[in-house]
Amino acid sequence: AQKVTQAQTEISVVEKEDVTLDCVYETRDTTYYLFWYKQPPSGELVFLIRRNSFDEQNEISGRYSWNFQKSTSSFNFTITASQVVDSAVYFCALRLHFGNEKLTFGTGTRLTIIP
């Protein structure tokens, strides 16, 4: 069975600091997909990024960047120059290529940006 671990329960940083959210996953499948979602106080999960297991290129989107390393089964998320609007709970999730299309989520990291 697959598993996603987000060991950081809560993180607080001062505005404009950089912050990295960790995600470690477990699966025996060789083809899978990894996701990050943001859950602001309104409660709706907002899709941020999708990554497939055969593409280890890191990705940057504005202030956001993602570091995927198969060797350590990690898919970490970095916010550069954090802003108050980044305050939310962030979830990492895993989906297998074969079989059920369900997402397996981590327990989330609550990020608070202090102005």
Add this chain to the structure above:
Amino acid sequence: GAGVSQSPRYKVAKRGQDVALRCDPISGHVSLFWYQQALGQGPEFLTYFQNEAQLDKSGLPSDRFFAERPEGSVSTLKIQRTQQEDSAVYLCASSLGGGSWADTQYFGPGTRLTVL
């Protein structure tokens, strides 16, 4: 509509009552998913549909939980004889379907269920 919608947004039920939660997926999305999110936890899979077929209901916690999607569009999650441990946010998501690498689930705002 532009996104996934769910109703009601909030539901308070007395223990033992039946409740029905509705999900309207993004138009044209084949796959529809229900998740349960307890306070301070990540969403947990309940069940999913491809069109009207319920392909997996392994996450439903008991036979008091029932989901349907009769015409392959709107879905209803029904909980019979609610209990306090059913209190949670119920999230619905939809996707184009097919499980390809590009397939992404988009979530609705959720229904917060409180059982007294």
